[in-house]
Amino acid sequence: MQSQTAASESTAQQDSLRRRAFITNIGNGYFPTKYFNFDLRYLIKFNQYEGFRTGLGAITNDAFSNRYRVTGYLSYGFRDAKFKYSIGGGTRIRPRSNTWINVAYTDDLQETGSSTFLTDKRFFTIFQPRLLNIDLFHRFINRTISLEHRISPHLLSEIQLARTDVLPTYSYIFYIDDTSYHDFNLSTSIVSLQWSPFSRYEYVKDKLKELKKGFPQFTLQYTQSYKNLFGGDFNFLKLDFRSVYQLEHANNALTTVTMRAGIAKGKTPLTHLYHTYPNNITKETILQRFxxxxxxxxxxxxxxxFFSDRFTTLQLKHFFKPFKITERYQPQLVLITRYALGDMNHIERHQNVTFGTLDKGYTESGVEINKLLFGFGLSFAYRYGAYHLPREEDNIAFKFTFNLTL
Incomplete structure (x- = not known):
């Protein structure tokens, strides 16, 4: 009888662990199977260039191999009627430091002026709100080799070498050295570091687990583009920085401060310069922009x-204690202020596009009431200061919010 009880308890524990692992995978955007996990990020998206985009991605898991991995995706845009895809793989050479050597080939679209950090952890949401309204993309064909390495529990690094063909989907001309470029080639190296000095970690079976996320956190990335190396057309460099700070208050309120900065020096095309993550559609009325x-x-x-070759943004959010109407229904009020400062040299190099600079400083403030219904809420923001527009309603943004993550 005791052996049967012990066996039942063991089975129940194993089932509980499997359920927990399944929920963790879903929360990270993966649907697990025996040897590989489907990547839910590619199922369905929408933007102004591709319209609806659907696809499927996958990555092998530890049951396939804890030393090797294969990853890839295939997507199709219905408005531009084109496939996008990526295929890659990696080998882990040091388990304890999670050191991987990876290679990949990608043919896809990227938003012009966007910038990401190599060391950013995967963040999954059911859909990406800002993506809905983006219309300025460039196609890129990317061949990369990279090295991931955790220098210490608190310091994560990644180095990448890439050869990229860039083909803007709009009539952009980069005029430099008496030569006009619509499409061009880049050869780049990127070094990215993420430092979390106040987080707590521990090793479990040679895998590092984060016990507590500490703040502030810092990310630094250096990009160098080389002319005449593997057919690269331009020399330029970029330096990007981000700092995130969170302060938890005793009454379950939360304050977050995020600072981002970047600078590009040299002959840098618009595709690799900076916007500051705008999210307002150019339409006549407030309701049309909803x-x-x-x-x-x-x-x-x-x-x-606006576009910049050097910029700084500062964002402050204060999350008040949720209103506990019922155990499940707890809307939350958030106050937000954002500031951006930027500028650009040699605007005349960027032809067939019209934009301004942020040298006077851009300011907006607003309020959100989140989680009113099924993760949806409402947002109101107002634009003031140097870039206040003559028509009052053009300074107002009234939108949904969506804060449900898996």
């Missing part, structure tokens, strides 16, 4: 309104 607010975007700044 859409979904982003998580960290400028809601009153119009798409393609």
């Amino acid at each position: 859409s979904v607010a982003g998580l960290n975007s400028f809601e009153t700044m119009y798409f393609n309104e």
Whole structure:
């Protein structure tokens, strides 16, 4: 009888662990199977260039191999009627430091002026609100080799070498050295570091687990583009920085401060310069501009309104204690202020596009009431200061919010 009870308890524990692992995978955007996990990020998306986009991605898991991995995706845009895809793989050479050597080939679209950090962890949401309204993309064909390495529990690094063909989907001309470029080639190296000095970690079976996320956190990335190396057309460099701080209050309130900065020096095309994550559609009325607010975007700044070769943004959010109406229904009030400062040299190099600079400083403030119904809420933002527009309603953004994650 005791052996049967012990066996039942063991089975129940194993089932509980499997359920927990399944929920963790779903929360990270994966649907697990025996040897590989489907990547839910590619199922369905929408933007102004591709229209609806659907696809499927997958990555092998530890049951397939804890030393090797294969990853890839295939997507199709219905409006541009084109497939996009990526295929890659990696080998882990040091388990304890989670050191991987990876290679990949990608043919896809990227938003012009966007910038990401190699070391950013995967963040999955059911859909990306800001993506709905983006219309300025460039196609890129990317061949990369990279090295991931955790230098210490608190310091994560990644180095990448890439050869990229860039083909803008709009009539952009980069005029430099008496030569006009519509499409061009880049050869780049990127070094990215993420430092979390106040987080707590421990090793479990040679795998590092984060016990507590500490703040502030810092990310630094250096990009160098080389002319005449593997057919690269331009020399330029970029330096990107981000700092995130969270302060938890005793009454379950939360204050977050996010600072981002970047600078590009040299002969840098618009595709690799900076916007500051605008999220407002260029339409006549407030209701026509009604859409979904982003998580960290400028809601009153119009798409393609500003570009910079050097910029700084500061965002402050204060989350009040949720209103506990019932155990399940707890809306939350958030106060937000955002500031952006930027500028650009040699605007004349970028032809067939029209945009301004942020040298006077851009300011917006607003309020959100989140989780009113099924993760949806409402957002109101107002644009003021140096870039206040003559027509009052053009300074106002009224939108949905969406804060449900798996």
